[in-house]
Amino acid sequence: MPQPTPTPRAARPRTLTTESGAPVSDNQNAATAGAGGPLLLQDQHLLEKLARFNRERIPERVVHARGSGAYGYFEVTDDVTAYTSAHFLGAVGRRTETFARFSTVADNLGGPDAARDPRGFALKFYTEEGNYDLVGNNTPVFFIKDPLKFPDFIHSQKRDPFTGKQEPDNVWDFWAHSPEATHQVTWLMGDRGIPASYRHMNGYGSHTYQWTNAEGEAFYVKYHFKTNQGIRSLSSEQGAELAGTDPNSHQTDLLQSIERGVYPSWTLHVQVMPADEADGYRFNPFDVTKVWPHEDYPLRRVGRLVLDRNPDNVFAEVEQSAFSPNNFVPGVGPSPDKMLQGRLFAYADAHRYRLGVNHTQLPVNAPKATTARNYGRDGLMAANAQGRHAKNYEPNSYDGPAESGSPLSAPRPLSGWTGTHEAPQHTKDDDFFQAGELYRLMSEEERGRLVANIAGGLSQVARDDVIERNLDHFRAADPEYGARVEEAVRELREG
Template sequence: MSKRVLTTEAGAPIADNQNSASAGVGGPLLIQDQQLLEKLARFNRERIPERVVHARGSGAYGHFEVTDDVTGFTHADFLSEIGKRTEVFLRFSTVADSLGGADAVRDPRGFALKFYTEEGNYDLVGNNTPVFFIKDPIKFPDFIHSQKRDPFTGKQEPDNVWDFWAHAPEATHQVTWLMGDRGIPASYRHMNGYGSHTYQWTNAEGEAFFVKYHFKTNQGIRCLSSEQAAELAGKDPNSHQTDLLQAIERGVHPSWTLYVQIMPAAEAADYRFNPFDLTKVWPHKDYPLQRVGRLVLDRNPDNVFAEVEQAAFSPNNFVPGIGPSPDKMLQGRLFAYADAHRYRLGVNHTQLAVNAPKAVAGGAQNYGRDGLMAVNGQGRGAKNYEPNSYDGPAETGRPLSAPLAVSGYTGNHEAPLHTKDDAFFQAGELFRLMSEEEKSRLVANIAGGLSQVSRDDVIEKNLAHFHAADPEYGKRVEEAVRALRED
């Protein structure tokens, strides 16, 4: 059987791919050597800017199957009947480290899910924690700067990490999650995923509901201690990638059960705390989990760069029946995520196979044209403006979701206060739910980082947050920090 012929980018056959063309034996190389120049030039351009956050990731394809009727709450087509299946792509990631970082580190994990629905792509961008460190997107760049490598030392600095948290009391709840046992999942398969934000569902009658998504792992929760993680990261920095790849290859397909919490829209205004605050959870006794379906991953990508690195998720990719809420962090991400992909991948990144909608033949139907790497085949006289008289795609007049009522004056407002809004109560609740062993590990993890902070006032501000969350919590952290600093 003859081998396929190696060619240049232009398709011409290559005679010699082992030796550069030179001026005589041992002479200088020739600029006319097309293969050499093309090969080196392409190599120089193999990398694209990595994500500022969530750079280190893994992904897999699968499907979502509806198991329970939720048509009373949303008219989203992919949730319209029991047994309906929708193809999905799920990208897992760590948040703070760079593309070359280790998997087994103490860090939140991204849980970004793309549903290839019959009405377009629906992106649900969340984490493995139900809350986050901040509740206003204007603080996000500062938060990430404090957690990334310091511009002078080139490494993550406890002074920066804890100084930001000292000035962000609302972060206490997420810090308690991060420093607890679930701060380092044993694998991507053994952790939950959450939509984290509050979203809106709208049913066929136009009734609006606010929802939170919970993907519960069917493999069970498994986590690593700090010591186990440090050893694993040293032995195999790609531990989570290896585990996911090998599990799917051997037919052990990881799965999650999706539940939602549902709040009638009319109840949001008078709820005891702001239901759109990303630093808080809705207690299950108020809004119980309702099962929706089952998510299964059963196929690995063929090319990690093309399908995982270039996968683009944006929470503004909604479908009919699903929309945004007044969650400030969500509102900021509606712009920021899509804009990040336009910067990294170009304005035509939605035409890449992993991002392209499967709902319509030939890709998205709109009037976007040209730009870097445009492959949209709409030509031969097709108009690039709307409305037009030439049977181009037209608007439907049907909103994706119910309108949100607004009132008041424009300005830089703090979030509206509800009767029980508080930055510390839920962090204390989480601490009090822990066993004695879990509390001890949490305290040790916090003290290990906080004790390295060089300024006493920053330490004191953070200790005050833990005291406010729970007196025992604060006392134990304070004693542990003092003991480490006296050593």
């Protein structure tokens, strides 16, 4: 009987193996007790395959669940060393590898990209001094100013426990009791509420951060990433149509643009406030529901962000990416912004829950330009044994990593009593003034669309007192603004 001609080694397919590396002889038929019998518990390959399949999904993010990401670089174009000693910002022309994740906020992982919703704009800079995470949005402001209200806010925007869907009654009832949301609501319901793509929107740090220079001088800054593709947005009608025909529209656009070599980019500008001007400013500069007027603190160009590489695996690199605003580097630090202070804890804790205590060892989250050296050990999926005889305590006598003695940012003097406090009042603090300014900046056509978008949701609210509370907020921002929303709501409810 003739023997089969052996397949040349170079042409043979690689052998399929189990997770322990053993070869799999049959990947089409499970082992049974006889040809037609029941399955055998001893079929290790079947059990391993089904068990892994059952665990392919991890808990989705409570917020920012639906996201897209890409790698690129940040390049310094202008000298800002007068304001910060951060190494990655220290020399014109210096490039730092970066990973960006864009996302919608309120919907679930399977939600459409073209929803009317703020967009997350999160950046991870793999710097030579460690990873720096900047977690922001495509709006310069937010709905609330105190983290104690954040879980309630998100609950009001997410699916109702009884109906299982987003309810206008919940959305607008929360906003009715949160007058500070008026500014962000005006942003969200305006023309920029539905970006045409992730490439065609700005990004903002939103919060106030601290920069410290080499001399120890402190400055407060706000980040503005201006899209170089130009702002493009969708109307409510266009967004609804696109969400129905292509729920993955923004993911597709980002992926395909990078694949064909059309690399999206943004120019970073910052507003810089000397630290000693903060306490006397006319409104609280750490209130994330407000912007700093550019005439007071003009934009200063810093550099450009370019995205030029797609992830190889969306789950491993986008879904498992973890950003935390408490990942600072020397020269950059937090401000007293209460919402930022709450997020310093909440983001890292969310990732420990979703991904495990060792999530920082995953390739997308691990430092790339330096090495993490600490005494963290063990826990789920630990890969940081750090060698034989390595000590897991500090200080020690074995040349283990030791503290630097140099703070990342400048200290801030404190005084007063402990306890729960409302934000300190400045002379011009107001929840409505900037919302009114934004309304008055709009063209007549933009105002009409804003009013229609608000009325479309507010008119569905069942309780008259909730509607009236929200109308009071718009009236306080601008009398015309309130009157037009009131008229539009009445027409929709009577029609």
